Amino acid sequence: MMLHRRFRLLVYLAAAAVAGGCAAPRPQQAPETPGGSIPAPEKPAAEARVTIFVPVLVNDEMRLERRSVAVTSARPGPKETLQALLDYRIAGQRMFPEGARVLDFSVGKDGVAVVDLSPEIQQYSGGSMEEAGALNALVMTAAQFDGVKSVRFLCDGKEMETLGGHADLTVPLVPDRRLLVEQN
């Protein structure tokens, strides 16, 4: 466990050193890891469940579907819910980089939620459809909380230009309910 922690610390420091901040070029993406080789997550201490939205393909188009997933926190809030999405796997593959964490979540009076993500998020890579699925899933998941009208992303407290080289994260993103499957 100690070794694991040290490894995570090393990855974090390496990412921070190479990236030199969130607006800087992104560090090398860690190779994709098959689902089976990742240590199994700890079992939830309590049977708390949260709702997240995940990308699915419907008629070759990206849509979002609601999922109920278990989390370890007894009283999960927005941070824990968004973390559940960051850790979610589709067909054994992570959507977001290993180690990516939600550092902070807040909602302003103007309805703009600010989601601060850890520097590991910069290791994200993907095509525009994949990136749109991941980002819209985050936005829709964040938008289920009170007062959230749009979502702005930060990386370690600093402005993010993009996630995967297509989206514009310098402005808040509005949840697009057209993407929802089973919205009725």
Place this chain on the structure above:
Amino acid sequence: MLPVKKIQPHRSIWPVLLALLATAWAGASAFAARVPATVFVTGQQVAGAAFLEDGRVWAPAEALARAAGIELQPSGKDFAVAGGGGTIPGRTENGVAYADAAAFAEAAGGVPRRSGGRLDILARVADVRFAGGRLFVSCTLPVTYSVHRLTGPERVYVDLDEVILEGPGGETRSEKAAVRALRLSQYAPRTVRVAAETAGRLPYTIQSPPRARQVVIALSSSDAAPAAGAASGPAEVATVREGIRTVRSVRLEEADDGVRFIVTADSPVAPQEDRDPATGQHWLDFESALLEGEAPEFRPQSGLLSAARLVQFRAGVPRLRLVAQTRRVVATRVAGGEGPNQIVWHLSIPEGADGDWKRKVIILDPGHGGRDTGARGNGLNEKDVNLSIARLAAEEGRKRGLDIVLTRDKDVELTLRARTDMISRYDTTLFVSIHNNSNTRPNSVSGTEVYYHMQDPDSRALAEAIHDQIVAQAGTKPRGARSDSRLYSTGLFVLRNSRVPAALVEVGYINHSGDAARLKDPAFLKTVAKAIIDGIVSYLGGLTPARQPAEPAPAQDEGAGNEQ
């Protein structure tokens, strides 16, 4: 501890410092009345530096118009909104044209609300209508909104942000319609709520982008009977219409740079625009509409159109189609006309396509680079494929006489801002970003899609031209020219931040084995590169647009329709 040397100003520099202070004081006095300001159009901040001076907020005119999704026409140093609305005072500072933001708001049908250095431009509700199973909520400016469902009684409601009613709102009812009642109210100081009480639980689907001037909610595709028993309320209140509108006249006007069709109806119309790449036809569909009298005969004289006609479909719900057969790549847009019952369909030579198409500066932007690999799969890194295509396209373009600039010609990292900043460094005509795609499920989706920003007509024409050429020449599966609003409410970074017509090409899916195999073939990459240049050249007017077999033309699907 190191000795610290105290630095003191030499006596002889005091006069210089005093002179500098005096100059600074004089400068500050000259601009004392000017303070920085921020302008928001229905919640979206207008880009660029706005300022408050003598009680007026001035904002960069181009950014203001973009945020409001309307066209500003220069009138000397002032501006006017296309379709009327009076003069908007303008001024130029350091080469940037500024407009009086409050006057702009009024001219655009919005409502200015100023608080200190912040000016908010709110939208009004222009029309609420239920027709053909769909709820249409039209606002004077693009708005964000949310859709919800409530029971007891069953109703679907739409909350429109940054919108105000000038009247008290109201309600209209119809016991025979699928929507029994429509209610309009000021739910919160800046939120208008449109509630549709339905006859039982109806499924709903949102059919408009997350930020739209017209919100469209399909409440049922088949169960909703045409609404009946229209009841009129206060001017601003929704009306449940009979479902059938009358188009009174369609007029064609031609000019050197384009043509326009002026359509006048008996009530507001919201036509759907479409095109058929196989035939070069563009058309407008007016749902639930009948033409009054004989169809006019159009005889276009300009080089833009070869023919135009009206087709009346009478089977089922009547539909009127206005078809324009184009000779070249055109930019099209639908705008408001004189009064709420008139629309104008513009078809024009797209921006930058006038005159000699050669020697135009075209920026080609190979996506990703360096440690940002982009999509990966099937042994490919997207950044490498993008660069290969861009290099080949640059070679082809230069051979054809275009002035090609590459944002990167080797494997290096570039921020997205650095890429779009290059547009200002040159006399750029077009910006084309070259990418390849991936999704969450390998081997699921394949084909070519080309994105343009929001509803920008010029960028859409460019995206369509490139898409059509790639599909026709490289034989990839057509996934269409698409608005980037399908991906995000704010669109894609390089398209949003381009001040010239721009497109983002997704040639194929790297995580699809079929597409990946092609992307490894140098001959295929060369064909795609040539097709991208052909698309650019056809946009610029130097080549006939590609005509590839595509999906059947909708006009042919309507065999049961009676053509007038």
